Amino acid sequence: MKTMKIKMLPVAIWCLAVVSAIPAVATAAVERYVIDTEGGHAFVQFRIKHLAYSWLYGRFNDFSGTFTYDTEDTSNSKVEVTIDTASLDSNHAERDKHLRGKDFLDVDRYPQASFKSMAYKETGFNTSVLEGELTLKGITKPVRIEVQRIGNGPDPWGGYRRGFQGSTSFALKDFGIDYNLGPAAREVEMILSIEGVRQ
């Protein structure tokens, strides 16, 4: 009986470990992240040519979003972001006022812009393409974001983080903005720098 007990113990421990690991494995594949806007480790930026002579940069200060990252099947990863359009900041109050107005974003009528991903496909070692729908000024159109995987791992404060950078460009006219800024400024480029904290 004594030997039996000793033999059974490792088996019992192994069984317990397997059983308890099942949900852990299942949840570990799909990681849920909240974009770290609270700590300011995420940026929704844009740039557009001024005349044809330089790049003008701006950003949206208020937004929120979440993403999931499936470590087993990355194509199952998803992201959703909502942007407060009135939080536009291009480092010039008079220009921001104009950009928030009817000529551009008309933020009184369209206070929110949003992005919802439809497909995510890895294209290289740390590159991928995120396809989704962008809603801006009440118009929803598909956009294709070139994504770079920047890194992931534990942070020094007991959390776990994962970050990406993405960029896409589209014609302002596609989203109902037809103010003439000149032939070099028909397209705007969005640069999205996103860090998520795993939940």
Place this chain on the structure above:
Amino acid sequence: MWRNTDDGYGWVAVVLHWLVAVVVVGLFALGLWMVELTYYDPWYRRATDIHKGVGILLFLVMLARLGWQLANPRPAPESTHSRLERVTSAITHVLLYVLMFAVMTAGYLISSADGRAIDVFGLFTVPPTIAGLPGQADIAGDVHLALAIALIVLAGIHSLAALKHHFIDRDRTLSRMLGRRTPRPLRSNANSRRGA
């Protein structure tokens, strides 16, 4: 006579009144026009620079005008004016001043919303005081436009009242503000014609 008397306005007050009148109407028209200009219009930047520069100068002129009023006797209302006319005209004058200062302050708060100074024709700059309030430029912009419209409406009523005094009541109200000191000959002519 460059100073006011109990009976009429000196030419300093008269010149200041008409200067401010022309500039206020001019700035209103310029403001409405400049916000509609397209990006490639040669006036896109120049018009706003002029609007801001003239606005700041108007503020200085208005300070001088207030100072001049305090240092001068206030001409008594025309004896033919009714009590209602005296009260409403006094209220209108105060409101015109309040609105002018409020419109100029709101305009200043738009352009200095992010801590930028306002350049006045390259002569000097006005530093920001209040900057960075949430939505400052947008709110100040809405207030600037709404109060400017109110100011123009009130100034319109003020001018109509002056014309009514001139052409219907045939009193000295308007001619006093044109610098005339003597009673209007028109009035005595009209009376004598009526009497004949």
